[in-house]
Amino acid sequence: MESISTEKNEIARRQVIGFSREMNSLEQWVADPSGDLRLFSVSGIGGIGKTTLLTEMFRRAKQASLLVLWLDGQSELTTSGAFLSSLEMSLQNEYGRFRDPDVPLLPYLVAELSKQRSVLVMDNCERLDLIESWLLSSFLPRLKDAEVLLVIASRNGLPVKWRTNPLLDGRIQTFPLKLFSREEIHEYLRDSGLEEAVQKEIAQKTEGLPLLLAMIVDLQRSREGDVREIPSMLSAEFLKEVASPSLFQALTVLSLLPAADQPAIDNLLDDPITASGYFELGKLSFIRSTPYGLSLHHVVARLLREEHARRNPSQFRRQRLHVFKLLAEQFRLADKRRQMQIAAHVLELYREFLPAAHAYADFSSTLKPQEHSPYRAEDLPDLQRFLGWSISNSDWQSELVDPREYHELLETIATDHPEGIFVVRDPGGTPVAFCAGFWLHAGTMPLLDRYAPRLSSILGEDSSGLRLLPAEAADTICVLLAAVNIRHPLYRPEELGALLMRQWLIFMTRGFKGINITADPNLNSLFSLMGFKESGRIKPEGPEDTGGLTQWELDFRQAAFEEWVQKVIRQTGPADDAPNMPMPGAGQDLSVPIDGKTVKRILERLYDTEQLERIPSVRALHLPAAALQKNVLDLLMAEPPAYPLTKLEQQILRESFVRKEWNKNELAARFHMSRTTFYRHSRTALEHFAHVLSRLV
Template sequence: MGKLGEALSVERTRLFVGRDKELRFMKNWLVQQDAPAEVLFISGMGGIGKSALMLQFLNMAQREGVNSIWLDGRVCMDTPAGFLESLKAFLVHHPLVTASHHKSIQDIIAEMARGKLLLCIDNYEYIHKIEGWFREAFLPGLSASGLLVVLASRQDLSFYWQMDLAWQNRIRHIKLGPLTGGEARNYFSQRGLAIESEVEQLIGDSQGLPLAMALFAEHLLFPRPESAASVMPISMRVSAEMLREVTSSELKEVLELLCILPYADPKWLGWLLGTPLSMMDLERLTGYSFIRPTAGGLALHDVARTFLIEDLLQREPLRFQELRIKIMEGLTKELKQAGGQEKKRIASVMLSTCRDIFHLNSISIISANMELMEMQPFRTPDLPQLHQIITEDIAYSISSEIDHALLNALAEQFPESIHVFRSAEEVPLTFTAGVLLYKETISLLDHFIPGVLDDVFPKEIKYMRHLPIEQADTYYQLLTGVSTRKSDYTFHELVGTIVSDSIIHYTAGLRHVILTTYEQTNEMLGNLGFQSRPLPGRTREHPLYGALIHTRDLRGSEVGDHILDLVKIPLGGEKAGTSYEFTEKEMIAALTLMDNPTALEQSDLARKLSCSGPELQHKLQSVFSNHPPFPLTKRDQALLKILAEAPLITAEMAAEQLFISRATYYRARRTAIQNLIDMIKGAT
C-alpha cells in the first residue's frame, strides 16, 4: 500500500494548471549537470499560488531523486539560532543526510553541500529580519553548484538581494500573476465541472485568482442538500458560508479553531476538541483547498481565515471570545511544559492570536487584521524620510544628533534592524530600529552611547560583549518614529504598527529592553507589562536624565499567564463598576456630529463617557475603518453609515439601499446600534 504523501502528490499534480514557464525552468534545472547555485524568488499576493507552485517543485524533485528540504517561515523563529533549529528538526524527521539530535548543525550543513539539493522556504517574509545572515553567512556555506534555493514571499525581492553584485547573476525573480481564462477553464475541467454559462461567469468573477477558483469549485461540487435551491453567489467576495458548505458538520469546530489560531498541529486540535482527530478527519481536512499543511500543523489560507473570522464574529461574537479563551488556556498549559524553541513558538502563536487586545488611552492600536499594516524591510531610498521623521517626532529619543548618526550606522551595517511602514505611495510613515545584543552590535552601541549599556546591564554586559549572534536573547530598542504628515491612518493606528512589530516578532522568547524619557511611551509600556526602573548616574544636564529602563523578559513561560490575563475581560467588554445606559437616540445623534468635535463634546454621549470631543470623534471614526472594531461587522458598518449621513431616512429607503426587506432592516438596525454601544463601552 502506497503512502498518503504519494497519493496527495499525484492529486496535486493532476489539479495543478498553468505556470508552464516556471515548471520548464525547474525541469531544466533538475536534469542539468553541475548547475550553478541559484536563488529563485517567487512573489505575489495571497492566494495567487506561490505555495502550490513550490509544492510542484518539490514533487518534481522527488520524482527525479533530488534531495529537497521544505521550511515554513511562519514557524521558523526570526533569529539565526531559531532558523538552524528548524532546519535541523526537518532533517531529523526527513533524513536526507545523517542527522541526529546530537549532531552539530555545522556537520549537517557540510553533508548537505555534497549533493544536488532543492531548498524551499515558504512564507519567507516572516524571516526577513535575518536576511543578511541568511544571505551572507548561511548560504555561502552550501555548495557552489547543484543548489537551488526557492524563496516564496508576498513581498518583492529586497533591495539588498538586488544590489549585491556577487548574487546578481545567481538570482531569478518570478512575480506570479493571475491564471488566464484558458487555464481557469482547464482547472474547472480537471475538477469535473461542466463549462456552462454559470461556471463561465465564475471564471470571470474569480479574475484568475487560484484560491477563489478552488473555493468556487468546492461550492459547486459539494453543495449542502438544504441549500440546493438557493441562488449560488458568483461574486469575488467569497463568503465564509461558502466555506462551510464544503465542510462537513463534524469538522465545523476545527474550522472555528483554525480561524482564531494561525496554525495548529493534530495534537493541539485534539485537546482543544476534547477528542483526537482520526486519520480520516485529517485526510479530509488536508483535502480542502483552503487548508494547507505547514511545518507547525494545519492552517487556513489567509483569505479563507479572514472570511471565517468575519463570519464567526457576525453570527456568534460571544462564542468567538469563549473559543479564544479556551485556546489561550490550553496554550498556556502547553507553554509551561515546553522548552527551548518550542516555548518560543507557542508564545508567538499566543501573541498572534490576541493582537486585538492591546490599547492606548482606551483606543485599540492593533488592527484586527494587522497583516494589512505590517512593517516592511528597510530600503536605502527610505533613509531621507526616516531622518525627516526623527526631526518631526521621535518616541525613544536619545538626542537628535546621536539619533541621526545612529540611524545612518544601522542602515549601513545592520539594515535588517530597521523596519518601515509605508503609505500606498511608498512614503515611510513609521519606523522602528533595534538590535539583538551580541558582540558586534554592542560594539556599535558603545561607540554611539558610551556607558549606557553598562548601566542598563551592570551584571551582564561583560559576558554579553563576547556573545555570538546565535546565542543572543536580548532585543534592545533604539529608535522609533511616527510621521506627522497627513495620511490615511490615525496616530493610534500608526503606533499600532510599531507595537505589533515588537510584540509579534521580538518579545516571544526574548528579553525586550527599551530606554526612553517619553512620558506617553512609559505609560503604554506599563500597560503592556513592562517593568521599569530609573537609569542611574545621569545629571540634570544629561540628555538621558530622568530616563526609565523598561524590561519585559519573556525568556520563561510567564508570558502565557500574562497574555491570558489580558484576554480574560468580561464578555461584552464592560468594566467592573460601570452602569452606563445608552439610548439609540444618543448614539445616532453622536454619529451625525462625528465631523464636529466641538459639538460632540456637548453631546449626551460625551457627558456619560466623560471624554473630550476629539476622543469621542476618534472612537466613532474607528467604526468606519477598513476593519470595524469588535463586535461590529461590515453589515453593521454599512447601516450605521446610512444613519450617520441621513438620520431621518425612512425604513423603506434604508432597506432599499441595503438590499434587504423592511422587516430585516429593523432587526439589523437594533443589532447594529447594540453592537455600537458594546464597542463604545469596551473602548471606555
C-alpha cells in the first residue's frame, strides 16, 4: 500500500478552494443515520483538482472517526488480488488490524468494512475496467447493506456499466469538477503572499485550472523558473493520456479547431490518423463529442497552441492560416448559431492581435464569451446603475444624445424595443456590461428622431427607406448607450469592455450591420482597430462641441466575416502572420462593391437597362447593362444553382424579382414560411447571389 502522507502534505501547503457541493454531500452521508452503500464518482481533466478533493475528503472522514482507506488505482486496481491485498495492508498499517490466517481474505475485509462506517478513497481509476466485473459481481454485492462509501476518481467518470447496474441504482452521485470561478481564483490568491497587482494580473490571465494557477503562484513566489515554460509543462501532463505520436499530432491540430471530424483533422496532417486513432482521441478526458466532431477542452487547447507556437512558430502560423481559410469556408455555409461559434473561435485564435492596452478594452484577458442571453426586465436596475457610473466618468456614451436623457432613453428602449439591448453576463447570469440602441425600422425611426435628431443627416438617402421598413426586416442597429460595471470586485473595466466588444461582434456576425457614432478619441481608436469603417461625420453643433462626431459601421450582411478578420489582423500583426491571401471561393475584385443591397437594386431594375446603368456599382463594373442582365438571368435559371446559392434561394429571387406575381405575404405563404422567416431567407439569397455575381464579373 502506497502511503499518501507525502502527497497529503504537499496538498496541505495549498489552500483548498471550492468543493462545497462535494464536501456537503460527504457531510450529509456521514450524518445520515440510515447510511448504506454509496458511490461518489469524481471526474475531470488533469489538473482540475481530483486528488485535492479526495485528500480533503480523506481528512474530513478521518476527523469524523470513520475507517478510511486510500488506494491508488495505477498500481492497486490491476487485479482483484492486488485490490484485496492493498486493503489488507492498509488495515494493518493504518489501524493495526491483522487477519487470522484461517480466515479467507475477502470475507475478512467485508467484515472489517461492515463493522463501522467506512470510506474507500480510490484515486487514478482510469483502468477500473480491469476488475470492474469482479467488483460488480463479487465485492460490492457483499457490501450492499453496509455503511460504506466509495469515492472513485477518474478522468472520464464511471462507465455506463456502473450507472446501469441494478445494485447501484440510486446509490451513485457524480461530481464532474469544473474550473475555478474568478471569485475562487481571487480566494486562492488572497493568502499567496504575492503583491496585489501581481494577484490581479494572475487572475486576469489564468482560466481557472487549479494546477495552472498553483504552478504560476509557485513560480512567482520562488522567482525560479520561467512562467513561459508552463504551457510546455502542462502539455506534457495532459499528453500522458496520449498513447502514440500520431495522436499527439492530431491533438495539436485539434487545438486550432473549434471541433473537427476525422476528415477535417486529416486535412491538416501529413499522415492521416486511422479510424481507431480517431476513436482513441474521443476517449481522452479533455475531449468531448459534438455534432461537428471532436472538441478539445478550451484550456487544454490554449496550452497546446501556446506550446506549439513556441516549439515551431512557422509551422504554427501556417497551420493557423490553413485553419482560418477552412473556417471561413464553413462560416459561409453555417447556420447562425454555428457562425457565432466559428467567429468566437477565430477571435480566440488571433487574440494576440487584438488590443491589449486600451482605455476601454483589454483583450489579453482569458474571460470567455458566454452564450448570448437576451435582455430580461429584471436586468434594468443593474443597467441603469452601470449607466450612472459611466456618465459620472464621461465615457462610453454617444454624444448624439443629450446626457440628461440617457436614463430615459434606456428606459424607453427597455419598455418599447427591448431587442435593442445587448447584455453580457457573468457565469452566474448577472449582468456585467451592456450596449443599447435601436434596430432601424419604421417603428424606431421616430424615437431616433426624438433622442438623436442629428442622425438623419448622416443616414442620408437610407433614412427614407428605413421609415417604411417593417420591424421583422430590420438588420441594422444603431448603438446609442453602452456601459460596464466599473465597480465590479473581480473584473477590471477594460476586461469587461473587451468582453462586451467580443460578444457583440460575435452576435453581429450572424448577418447584421452595426452603427456607432462618437466623438470620444478612445472609442474612435478602438473602432478603427476593430475593423469598423468610418462612414461619415457630423459637424460640431456649437462652440462647446469642438470635435465633431464620427460614424463607424461594421456590416456583416454580406457574409464578409473573413475580410473583417483579415483587416483587424493586418492592422496590428506582422505581414506574414496575417491571413491575407484569397479565401476559398472568394475570387471577386473587392474594389467593385457588389453586395446584397446592390443585387437588390439590380434585380429591381433588371428590365430597365437605362436605370440599371445608373447604379454606381454597375458603372464601376465597366460592363454593358445588357450583358449584366443576361448574366443575372442565367444565374437565376442555372441548374444546379451556383455555389453558395441554394435552389430555394434561387426560387425566392425568381418569384420576387422576375415573375413578381405575388406580394410578400403571399410569397411567404407559398414557400410555407412566416413573414419573418421569408425576409431572412430573402436577405441570405441576396447575399449569396452577390457572392456568385462578384465571381462572375
